[in-house]
Amino acid sequence: MAGNRGVVYKGNGQVEVESIGYPDLTLHDGPGVPKANVGRKCEHGVIIKNILTNICGSDQHMVRGRTTVDEGMVLGHEITGEIVEVGRDVENMKVGDIVSVPFNVACGRCKNCRKGETHICLNVNPEKPGGAYGYVDMGGWVGGQSEYVMVPYADFQLLKFPDKDQAMDKLLDLTMLSDIFPTGFHGAINAGVTVGSSVYVAGAGPVGLAAAHSAQLLGAAVVIVGDLNEERLKQARSFGCETINLKEHADVGEQIDQILGSPEVDSAIDAVGFEAYGPGTDYGAAPATVLNTAMDVVEAGGSFSVPGIYVTEDPGAKDKDAQYGSLKVNFGLGWSKAHSIHTGQTPAMRYQRQLMNAILHEKADIANVVNAQVISLDEAPQGYADFDSGVAKKFVIDPHGVFKK
Structure with missing residues (x-):
């Protein structure tokens, strides 16, 4: 089994890259996981090898000590990657697909999801409507600033890019589809x-x-x-x-x-x-x-x-x-x-496909707009510090060295 490392919140102003558990299709007990979510089975989910995963200003709120986040939480909700394992109940996604993960965790089955209000899903967080990866009070779903991450409800949630080579060519733009471009x-x-x-x-x-x-x-x-x-x-x-x-x-x-x-x-x-x-x-x-x-x-x-x-x-x-x-x-x-x-939070899925098309057909130039800069996973703590200082950059983590030279 492969190892896994991720960016972990260590207290006010501190993040570190640590070895974390390799994901499986269960939400295990851990920092920020509500008791009612512990042991939740996710055979409708997939394991993703993160190709790019971004640092968000929302993450900085937690790192600065401006929320009630638990120490030890793996951070990150902007995820783009390759599927390496699919659950028993997944029908439409397969190993090798390159996908964008909306930052909202959403079931696709509750009345809010059926209305397209995936930011206030009723089934993924027992404490309040709405879930997200690696974020305080959002259901305890493990964050994606890591090498590998589990994503539930894959058939509903994931946006599969239509052409793998084209996606890789445009991936620095496409990684913005997980959050900031739809937001x-x-x-x-x-x-x-x-x-x-x-x-x-x-x-x-x-x-x-x-x-x-x-x-x-x-x-x-x-x-x-x-x-x-x-x-x-x-x-x-x-x-x-x-x-x-x-x-x-x-x-x-x-x-x-x-x-x-x-x-x-x-x-x-x-x-x-x-x-x-x-x-x-x-x-x-x-x-x-x-x-x-x-x-x-x-x-x-x-x-x-x-x-x-x-x-x-x-x-x-x-x-x-x-x-x-x-x-x-x-x-x-x-x-x-x-x-x-x-x-309110953004229902990212609502806009992902149309914004993907704008990127693929060169109508949107989002990576240049936000001045995206690729860094390694080990450089993530410095990326947090630089971002907090106010630099005009969007830091994009490359956990496996796909883009980082």
Whole structure:
């Protein structure tokens, strides 16, 4: 039997690459696994040899100590790989298939999955709706920043790439289908972006950049990206976005006015989430600032979406209310402007196939948009540290040396 190694959370600010158990088609007891999920049989699943698996900003929330994640959890929910074993009940997937794994663990059988709401599946997490790989409070499914990983409900979940050689040629783009490209696209769709739209995207990390590119694909006339990090804003400008440096310009509406001739946009996308900081040179933690900015700059009757993560428990928050997800949001302004607000995790499966086709037919350039950089599994801890420092890169782990030279 092959060995297995993975990226393991070791406490506040620390990850290490360790030997972990080689997966089988059972969810075993371990860090973060609810008692009701221990021993769960997954003959509907497959074992995947990870070809590429990415570091996500969502992972950083846990590593920074801003969640209640258990030490010892194997991290990672962005998985692309080759099937090396199939369960007894798998009918349509076979050994050798190259597949993308949506980050949502979903059964395909409950009423939410049947509606396409795979981000709130009712059967994979006994503690609340929704499951994910290697993430706090999401069912205890083992993460995929590893050499091998088990994926349940394979016939329902997996997106098989139609041509193996073509997939390998485009895999640095296709690996973004597991999370950030669908998440950015979902953010743009839920914000109501359409041909001729003006859009404000808060945050120039990988999800924000993916949202900005998605808005362009949907026909937006102007995409404005705001961030405190000039290096990341430079990356946004590299593919045609307007930008606002929030360290230099605290008034977002005033800067939008300089760009559009009006202080309001048709829609906005919050790609930051609960670890937001206020604008200006003396910025500090302000978890509601992006939500309040969106209510300020989105026109009356407009929409904004929130693909950025907000949590019910944030032990690292300075404000006592924020520690339990209670934020000081100017809801009265949003109500008075009749805003439509869309929240929640992304049902990644909903968009994977169409975005795959956009990549394969060279209509989307997502790897360049997010400045993907391939690293080895052993380099993952440094990748986490570099990403946390704010570099304008999307770190992609190559566990078996397929891409890393």
